[in-house]
Each structure stands twice: as C-alpha cells, then as structure tokens.
Amino acid sequence: MSELKFKVLDLLREDSRRSADLLSTLLGVTEQEVKAVIQELEDEKIIVKYSTVVNWSKLDEDKVTALIEVQITPERGRGFDAIAERVYLYPEVKTVFLMSGAYDLLVEIEGRTLKEVALFVSTKLSTIESVISTKTHFILKKYKQDGIIFEEHEGDHRMLISP
Amino acid sequence: MIRQDELNQMKGKRQSMQDYLASSVKEIPPSGIRKFFDLVAGSKDVISLGVGEPDFVTPWHVREACVYSLEQGRTAYTHNAGLPELREGIAEYLYTRFNVKYEPSNQILVTVGGSEAIDLALRALVEPGDEVLIPEPSYISYSPIVSLVGGKAVGIETFARDQFKITAEALKARLTSRTKILILCYPNNPTGGIMTYEDWLPIAKVVEEHDLIVISDEIYAELTYGSRHVSFASIPGMKDRTVLVSGFSKSFAMTGWRMGYACGHPELIGAMLKIHQYTVMCAPVMGQVAAIEALKNGLEEKDHMVEAYNQRRRLVVKGFREIGLDCHEPQGAFYAFPSIQSTGISSDEFAQRLLVEAKVAVVPGHVFGLGGEGFIRCSYATSVPQLSEALERIGNFVNRIKNI
Numbered sequence: 011m012s013e014l015k016f017k018v019l020d021l022l023r024e025d026s027r028r029s030a031d032l033l034s035t036l037l038g039v040t041e042q043e044v045k046a047v048i049q050e051l052e053d054e055k056i057i058v059k060y061s062t063v064v065n066w067s068k069l070d071e072d073k074v075t076a077l078i079e080v081q082i083t084p085e086r087g088r089g090f091d092a093i094a095e096r097v098y099l100y101p102e103v104k105t106v107f108l109m110s111g112a113y114d115l116l117v118e119i120e121g122r123t124l125k126e127v128a129l130f131v132s133t134k135l136s137t138i139e140s141v142i143s144t145k146t147h148f149i150l151k152k153y154k155q156d157g158i159i160f161e162e163h164e165g166d167h168r169m170l171i172s173p
Numbered sequence: 174m175i176r177q178d179e180l181n182q183m184k185g186k187r188q189s190m191q192d193y194l195a196s197s198v199k200e201i202p203p204s205g206i207r208k209f210f211d212l213v214a215g216s217k218d219v220i221s222l223g224v225g226e227p228d229f230v231t232p233w234h235v236r237e238a239c240v241y242s243l244e245q246g247r248t249a250y251t252h253n254a255g256l257p258e259l260r261e262g263i264a265e266y267l268y269t270r271f272n273v274k275y276e277p278s279n280q281i282l283v284t285v286g287g288s289e290a291i292d293l294a295l296r297a298l299v300e301p302g303d304e305v306l307i308p309e310p311s312y313i314s315y316s317p318i319v320s321l322v323g324g325k326a327v328g329i330e331t332f333a334r335d336q337f338k339i340t341a342e343a344l345k346a347r348l349t350s351r352t353k354i355l356i357l358c359y360p361n362n363p364t365g366g367i368m369t370y371e372d373w374l375p376i377a378k379v380v381e382e383h384d385l386i387v388i389s390d391e392i393y394a395e396l397t398y399g400s401r402h403v404s405f406a407s408i409p410g411m412k413d414r415t416v417l418v419s420g421f422s423k424s425f426a427m428t429g430w431r432m433g434y435a436c437g438h439p440e441l442i443g444a445m446l447k448i449h450q451y452t453v454m455c456a457p458v459m460g461q462v463a464a465i466e467a468l469k470n471g472l473e474e475k476d477h478m479v480e481a482y483n484q485r486r487r488l489v490v491k492g493f494r495e496i497g498l499d500c501h502e503p504q505g506a507f508y509a510f511p512s513i514q515s516t517g518i519s520s521d522e523f524a525q526r527l528l529v530e531a532k533v534a535v536v537p538g539h540v541f542g543l544g545g546e547g548f549i550r551c552s553y554a555t556s557v558p559q560l561s562e563a564l565e566r567i568g569n570f571v572n573r574i575k576n577i
Contacts, residue, residue, distance in 0.1 A: 021484075025557075035491050036484035036557070170213040170534050171223035173206055173313055 014039065018047050019056070023157075026060040065160045067152065075104075075120050076127045078135065079113035079145040090114060093140050102130050113145070124148065201317045205521075205540025212525065213534050220563040222551040223534040225362065227426040227507070229481075231463070232474045235425065238466035239459045247458060253450040254442075255283025255434070256461045262468040263434055267419075271394065271404040273412060279439040282446055283432070283456045283464075287392045287420040290435035292318050293445040294388045294416045295354070299324040304351040308339040309542030310510070312362045312390070316542065325351070330543040333501045333512065337366030337544075341375035348379075354386050357405055360393035363541050363550035364510045365486075365503020370403045377408045386441075387415045392433075393506040395424035395475055398483045400504065406436070413438045416445075423506075424475050425467040430460040482507050485553040485560055492564035493551075496571050507554045510538065514547040516574045524549055531570040533563050 017037055021028055030048065034041040051057040066073045082093050090108050097117055098106040105118035117135070121127040128146070136144050152160055187193055206223075213219060230236075254260065260277035268274050275281050284290040291314070299305065301323040307315050309328040316326035329347050331337045344355070359368045368376075380387055389405040406415040420433030433456075435445060449455075486503060493500040493511040500511035513523045520537035527533050527549075538548030553560060 017480075032488075032557075032561075035488050038487050166228060168221075168224045168226060168228065169210070170216075170219055170221040171206060171209045171536065172225045173204070 012047075014043070015047055015051060015056075018044060019051065022048075022057070022060075026062075063156050063158050065152070067160075072122050073120065074122065074124055074127050075118065075149040076131075077147045077149065078117045078119060078131060079147070080115040080117055080135065081113045081142040081144075082115060082138075083140045083142060084114075085140065093138065096138055097135065100130070100134060102127075102134075197321050197323065201320055204313055204317075206313060206536055209524065209528075209534065209536060212528060216528060216532065216534075219528065219532045219534050220555070220559050220566070221534040222553070222555060222560075222563055223536050224552050224554060225508075226428040226554065227423065227478060228554045228556065229426040229478050231425065231427050231430070232467070232471055234470055235427070235463050235467045239463040242462040243459060247462060249458065251455045251458050251461060253455050254281070254446055255456060256458070256465065259283055259461050259465050259468075260434075262465055263436070266468050267404075267417070267436065271391075271402065271407055273404050273406045273417065273436070275417075275436040276439070280436055280442055282435045282442050282449060283461060284420075284434055284449065285453050285456050286422065286431040287390060287418050287433035288314060289431075289449070289453065290416075290418040290420070290433045290445075291315065291356075291388060291390060293448050294418065294435060294437075294441070295319060295322050295324065296448050297441060297444040298354055298386055300353075302351060303353040304349055305354040305356060306344065306347055306352060306385075307356045307542070308343075308358070308361075310337070310361075310363055310538060310545035310548070311356075311542055312358055313540055313542075315356050315358075315390075319356075324354075327352070328543040331364070331366070332544060333364075333499070333510075333548075336501055336504070337361060337364035337510070338368055338372055339376060341379050344376060344379050348383055352383065352385065354388060355380060356388045356390065358390040358392075359405075360397055360402065360503075360505020362393065362506055363508050363536070363538070363545070363548075364501070365506045365508050366501075367397055367400070367505040368403065368405075369400065370408070373403060373405060373408045377405075377411050380414060381410060385414065387411065389415050389417050391417060391419045393423050394419060396479060396482060396507060397505040398479075398486060398503075402505065416441060421464050421467055425464075425471050426478065427460075427463065427467065430457075430463055432456060432460045432464045482554065485555070485557060488557065488560055489551065489553045489564070492560070492568075496564070496568040497575075498571065507552055509551045509553060510548050511551065512548050513571075516571060518574065520546055520549055526574075527567065527570055530573075531566040533566050533570075 030041050030044045033044045084090050085092050094106055102119050104120050107116040109116050119127055131146055260281040263281055264275050264277045295318050299322045303324045304327050305319045305324045306327050306329055308331050319326040327347050329343050331339055394402040406412045406417045416435050416437040418435050421427040489509045490500050490502055498511040503509055520539050524535050524537040536550040538545035
C-alpha cells in the first residue's frame with residue numbers, strides 16, 4: 011500500500027470528519043489525489059465505516075456492555091465460521107473475534123440493562139447447538155478505547171508563551 | 174542638617190538594592206517575550222502559538238524509565254560530565270544521524286539543557302571586549318549571555334528573501350579584529366530557516382580564514398522537513414572549531430527535563446567541564462536516565478512527531494498566505510515567521526492587539542533582534558483543530574485592520 015494511503019488512514023483514524031481539503035493541505039498533495047485515495051480505500055473495504063467513539067458514561071443513558079467468552083465445537087468443513095456467522099447476525103452483537111487460548115469466540119454485546127444482556131446470552135447465545143459454554147463479563151468502566159483515553163489526564167501543561 | 178541618605182551618598186554608601194546589582198546584569202534589557210508572559214497571564218480562552226516547545230508529552234517509555242530508576246533509588250550525583258552510558262549514547266547518535274564523531278570520554282559534556290551548554294561555551298571562551306557574531310533574527314538568549322560574560326554581541330541581519338540563511342558576505346561585513354566567536358542556530362528559532370551543505374561551505378571558509386570559533390546550536394536538528402539536517406561540525410575542517418550544542422527538549426518532547434549537551438575539542442570541553450562542575454556539579458540523574466532511554470528507544474516516536482509537525486507546517490504556511498500575509502516556507506524547527514508588514518502596524522502592536530482582540534498569542538518579531546521587526550513568530554506545535562481556529566481568528570483580525 012502506498013505511503014499516502016497510510017498517512018490518509020492515520021489522519022482519518024484520528025478524526026474521520028477531516029475534509030479532503032484539509033487532508034490535502036496537511037499532506038501536501040492535491041485534493042483530487044486525496045479523494046482518489048479515499049475512494050480506493052473505501053472500494054477495497056479498507057475503510058469500512060466512519061464511526062464515532064462515544065463515552066456513554068457521560069450520559070444518563072442506560073447502557074450495558076458485556077464481553078462474553080464462548081467455547082464452541084467447530085463444524086466439519088466450515089470450522090468456526092458458520093457459528094460465528096450465526097452469532098454476529100444478531101443486532102445485539104457488536105463485535106465477534108475468533109480467539110486463540112482458553113475459549114474460541116469473544117463476543118461483545120450491548121444492551122440497555124443487565125437483564126436484557128443476560129437474557130440474550132441465556133436464550134440466544136447459549137442455545138446455539140455447537141456452543142459448549144459461555145462466560146459473561148460486564149464492562150464496569152472504560153478507560154481507553156480505540157486509542158482514546160476517556161479521562162484525559164495529560165492536558166496541555168505548557169505556559170501560553172515560552173521562549 | 175544633612176539627611177541620612179545624603180550622608181550615605183557622601184560616604185559612598187549604596188542607596189538601594191539596585192546599587193548592589195552587577196552592572197552587567199542591570200544593563201541587560203528585560204526579555205521582550207517576558208512582557209507577553211504578563212499580558213497572556215490574565216487572558217482566558219487564548220490559543221497560544223507562542224509556545225516554543227512540543228505539544229507532545231514525553232513518550233511514556235521515557236517517563237517510565239525515569240520512574241523505574243527512581244523506584245530503584247537511583248538518586249545520587251553522576252560523573253560531572255554525565256553518565257558514561259549517556260555520553261556513549263550521544264556519541265553513537267550523533268555519528269549515525271549527523272556523521273560527526275566525538276569521543277565520549279573527553280569530547281562530550283552533559284548539561285542542564287542546551288542553554289547551560291551555550292552559557293558554558295561563552296564563559297569558557299569570551300574575554301572582555303571580544304565580539305560574538307549572531308545571525309538575527311535569533312533565539313533571544315544568545316545576546317544577553319554574551320553581555321553577561323563581558324563580550325559584545327554583534328548581530329548579522331538575515332532576510333526572508335534568502336530564507337533567513339546567513340551568507341558569507343554578510344558575515345565578512347561584520348568581522349573586526351575583536352571578532353572571536355560565531356553563534357549559529359540552524360534550524361533556526363524563530364524563522365525556521367535551515368542551511369544545506371552547500372550553504373555551509375562559504376561560511377566555513379570565512380570561519381577558517383578569520384580563525385573563529387563557532388557555537389552551533391543544533392537543538393532543532395531532528396525537526397527538518399524534506400532534507401536532513403547538516404551539522405556545521407560535519408563540514409570538513411570545522412569540527413575542532415565548533416562547539417556542537419544540542420539536547421533532548423525539542424526532538425523527544427523533553428523540555429522540562431532540561432537535558433542538553435555540548436561536544437567539541439577536548440580542551441574546550443575540559444574548560445567548560447570546570448565551570449560546570451563548580452556551578453551545577455552534574456545534570457540531574459533522573460533526566461540523564463530518561464535521556465538514555467530516549468536515545469535507545471525514542472527515535473521511532475520522534476519520527477511520528479516530526480510527521481505531525483510537517484503536516485501542521487503545511488497547514489499554517491498555506492493559512493497565512495491565504496490570509497494575505499507573506500510567509501516564507503520554514504524548512505526546520507516548528508515556527509512559521511510570517512510578515513505582517515502589509516498590515517501597516519508594528520509587530521508589537523500586532524501581537525498585543527491580536528491577543529486582546531482575537532485571543533491568539535504570538536511573539537512579536539522585534540524581540541528576536543535585527544530583521545525581526547515586521548514579522549511574528551508562530552509556533553505550530555499545537556493541534557490541528559487549534560491551528561485551524563487560530564488561523565481563522567488571525568484572518569478575521571487582519572481583515573479588520575486592513576479595512577480600517
């Protein structure tokens with residue numbers, strides 16, 4: 011991948027709202043070049059989505075996130091993929107990773123209440139035939155996500171003027 | 174009846190604390206930047222482009238190395254010249270990055286910031302009345318230190334049309350029989366100007382012909398955009414005539430640690446070491462430990478910072494030009510030095526009014542000496558959103574001035 015693509019990705023990961031005009035200024039290339047690179051990245055599904063990292067704890071919104079370790083029996087011929095697909099198609103499921111180690115799938119679920127998440131796990135996830143066991147961990151507090159530290163402790167300590 | 178104070182005066186007694194102060198100190202004018210410290214102090218919501226330091230925090234692994242060493246109880250004095258491991262690291266770094274080779278045992282001295290290194294070099298070299306040449310606009314400390322050690326600072330004006338490079342002709346024009354030292358600062362604070370190998374050759378010739386010693390402040394050496402920094406000490410024949418001064422502040426975002434160093438001829442470094450050992454003894458051990466870690470594992474993070482500065486540099490230069498302020502393209506450091514001559518007001522008035530009316534802090538160019546009037550120094554070591562906002566405010570401010 012070209013260096014320009016990496017630089018564009020870096021800048022968009024920092025702030026996906028940056029315009030092609032700003033990116034072209036920052037990178038010293040034309041706006042057309044930036045637009046072409048972004049188009050390619052989108053076409054190649056390297057940029058999959060432009061999303062927002064939200065610190066929900068700042069809102070009064072009830073929101074519960076759980077990480078669930080899932081052990082499964084892989085299917086002949088399709089390995090873990092078929093089960094993973096059954097899991098990720100549920101809208102409650104935000105993330106599914108195939109993991110090495112003590113369990114197979116790591117599933118992130120978002121719900122409004124503990125009860126809602128627990129119900130999903132007991133009625134939907136655990137009942138899938140190949141699922142051997144689940145272990146549910148509720149997230150109590152998010153300190154850092156996608157490289158963003160939520161409680162900013164490294165403010166700008168510089169004086170306003172210095173030599 | 175004679176009053177007591179008159180009596181004291183008649184007896185030659187001192188009237189006030191002022192009378193006790195050394196004339197060398199009294200004669201130094203207060204820093205032009207200091208005035209802005211006070212102005213800015215009471216202001217709120219100010220975007221500062223007046224900061225001469227990175228907006229990045231020292232990389233965590235560097236801080237962590239320091240914390241760990243403190244936990245181990247590493248709190249004692251070090252060798253006067255600095256930890257041998259650090260001097261070895263500096264030697265290797267300078268050789269691999271800038272092709273200058275120094276012997277860690279007697280050619281490198283670790284100091285409390287680059288500022289101490291400059292002070293030591295001048296104290297070791299200057300006799301009363303010696304003339305010290307300083308290309309200007311320049312960092313504000315050189316000239317006062319020269320005065321403090323009894324020398325005479327002589328400015329050499331540099332110009333935007335030459336990208337603020339020093340030329341051999343301008344240098345020759347200021348030489349006298351008392352000229353002994355030339356202080357160089359490239360990449361330059363405040364202009365962002367740099368010197369290439371070809372630019373250095375004629376300067377080196379003059380230095381050789383006139384037997385000058387050069388103090389080369391290369392604190393911004395890592396911050397160049399498009400071309401690699403050429404150390405003056407790497408020019409053939411110049412190493413023994415040069416005190417290379419540098420440090421960790423700008424390259425590794427370590428300003429508050431005060432870690433610097435000087436490299437040069439063993440006899441000169443030995444003389445500087447004498448002053449250093451009787452004044453500060455040694456640089457703080459925790460800073461030295463952090464500096465070792467920065468050299469070992471900090472170069473990659475430094476590259477990321479340089480890339481970020483480069484992006485901001487493009488944003489700021491384009492921004493000033495769109496506002497209608499002439500701005501030469503800085504090739505190093507992290508300052509833009511746009512001309513504000515088209516506004517018809519002085520740099521001091523511009524900076525003060527910009528602060529009050531638009532809440533943006535910049536440094537007026539006149540504080541940097543000859544050739545600085547008519548310009549402002551703007552540090553782009555600030556986040557992209559802050560820079561964009563600052564440019565918008567400056568644009569509106571300039572429009573208002575021009576329309577009046």
